[in-house]
Amino acid sequence: MKVSSKNYYLILVLILMTGLLSGCTDSASKDIKIGMVYELTGNTASYGTSAADGAKLAFKEINANGGVLGKQIKIVTADNKGEPSESANAMTKLITQDRVIAVTGFTVSSCGIAGSAVAEDNKIPLVAAATVNPRVTVDEKTGKVKDYTFRACFIDSFQGTVSANFALNSLKKSNSAIMIDNSSDYSKGLAQIFKDVFTKGGGRVVAEEAYLQKDQDFKAILTKIKAQNPELIYLPGYYDDVGKIIKQARELGITAPILGGDAWDSPRLVELGGAQALNDTYFTNFYSVQDTNPASQAFVEAYKKEYGQPPDSMAAMGYDAVYLLVDAIKRANSEESAKIREALAATKDFKSVSGNMNLSSTHDAIRGVVIIEMKDGKQVYKETIKP
Incomplete structure (x- = not known):
């Protein structure tokens, strides 16, 4: 079928307008995509699901208070199944397909190490929640601090x-x-x-x-x-x-x-x-629900209201990791990964659920260690050892 030159140009204009409108819709998006990778199935799912619950509560609170940079946060969730190989796959998908601007997650060190490698390769900020092995933030071969990987917890x-x-x-x-x-x-x-x-x-x-x-x-x-x-x-x-x-x-x-x-x-x-x-x-x-500081008690109350039970330490770390990342995005005043990275590296006096904390030169949290004793099946807080 022949198409007249007049109709041809009309079709071309319509195609161009559709593309422009699509582009306008994307730029006017009210969402900021942040990835979340946890051990939601497998042998360590108890950690991952608790941390994910804490993270989801934090995201919900932040969105209810206006979001970040005037936009709502859209969480893109992935399950690493407690396996390093799955962690790398999950990170790759979030970054290359879902186009997240940053990622939080991980409670297992081997998974965090695998995930951080992908974050570094793609220059996307990662805030790990509860991975304590030094190799998460420091390259084992070179001994150099990884540029884009940070964590909300202390190290081994x-x-x-x-x-x-x-x-x-x-x-x-x-x-x-x-x-x-x-x-x-x-x-x-x-x-x-x-x-x-x-x-x-x-x-x-x-x-x-x-x-x-x-x-x-x-x-x-x-x-x-x-x-x-x-x-x-x-x-x-x-x-x-x-x-x-x-x-x-x-x-x-x-x-x-x-x-x-x-x-x-x-x-x-x-x-x-x-x-x-x-x-x-x-x-x-990392944390005890018996901690009496105001930030801890506010978190416990909010968590109980949301889930009908008190939080454990993994929930607290998932919660802290989200707020640590979002705090950096606010201070960076940007969705650009390099600027978020710089803001994370400059973190001082961040208000965690267990009190104020800083990030060290190796991107690790400087925060107290809690000693827990088990008595008749219950956790009993003994003391906090501060750095």
Whole structure:
């Protein structure tokens, strides 16, 4: 069919107008896209879902108060399934397909490390919520601080140091066994720091035993540890394994105190280990719901109203990570990644749920470590160790 020159130009004009109108619609968008990547399924889903709930509450509050830069925040959510490879895939999709301007998320260090690599390659700011391994923000090969990766939590070096000093000075233990999850960067890193500080402080490590995530029977390892008669067991693992290990340890007659890290924090811990078995166990953490500072209490009240239950530490960290990122976007007064990065790096006196915090030169949060004791199946706040 022939098209007259007049009709041809009319069609061309209509096509151009459609494109222009589409462009106007995009530029007039009221939304700012921010990605959120968490462990929503898999063995560490308890962490990821709690952190995601805290993050969603923060986004809801921010949008209710006018959003940021005069726009509403649109959350684009991805599930990393607790796997590093899935973390990289999720980050790649959010950045290249969904076109987010920044990302928050991650509660598992190995996932955060994989996600940060993609953020760095694409020069997109990432604020990790609860990944404590130093390699999240510092390149392992070069030793250089990653430009676009930040975190709302403290790192292993501080947490491990606090644990070792707590064992020596508060629990008054002179020797310890260590159980390490050899499939976890988090566990291996934290165990090494604990060992270094504990031995330098005069303590002695009488046994080191390794296991792998998803193992079910730990009695052979625990029998070896029992033979060394340790005064303490340091167990920097994830709640899913920790609960089973502690239950089996008590069944074998091991009565020594057991100490661990923030990855213990899950309601599932008591379900798996049992309230009685968990007595005389302790762990370091980011936050306690029993903290009485005003910011904490306001967060607890809002979280209870939204979800009908009190928050855990992962929820607090997901909440803090969002506000940390949005605070930087406001101060940058821009959606440009480089300007947001600069604002994040300059963060000082940020009001977290556990009090004011700063970001260090390595982009890590300088904030207190909370000591939690398990008593009859409940978490009891003992003290906060400040940096």
